Amino acid sequence: MDEKLSEFFKLFSNVLRLKILKILADHEQNVSDLVTATGYSQSNISQQLKMLKQADIVSSHKHGKQVFYVLKDDHIRSIIALATTHLEEKL
Structure with a gap:
């Protein structure tokens, strides 16, 4: 379990993944919206979303295209x- 917990917390160690998670905590987004919100490239966003999906933290659904x-x-x-x-509290 310690190994799984360590891998889980590693997902929060990347600034872009953390930004994505914080944005998705407010409401669902598509890749274009995440690009606009973060200023990162579409390929970088897609790469991080893939990792988050593989970790079973994020899910996706299609609406039209x-x-x-x-x-x-x-x-x-x-x-x-x-x-x-x-x-x-530490500040």
């Missing part, structure tokens, strides 16, 4: 909020 991404459950939202609160 567009693919939308969303957090799979509220646990990720809670983890980000708790970590943010912890860091804000």
Whole structure:
């Protein structure tokens, strides 16, 4: 379990993945919206989304020709909020 937990927390260690997760914590987005929101390239966004999907943290669904991404459950939202609160208390 420690190995799985370590791999899980590594997903939060990349700035772009963390930005994506924080954006998806608010509402679902497509790749174009994530490119606009983060300023990163489409290929970079897609690469990070692939990792998050493989880790079963993010899911996707099609609406017409567009693919939308969303957090799979509220646990990720809670983890980000708790970590943010912890860091804000240290300031």
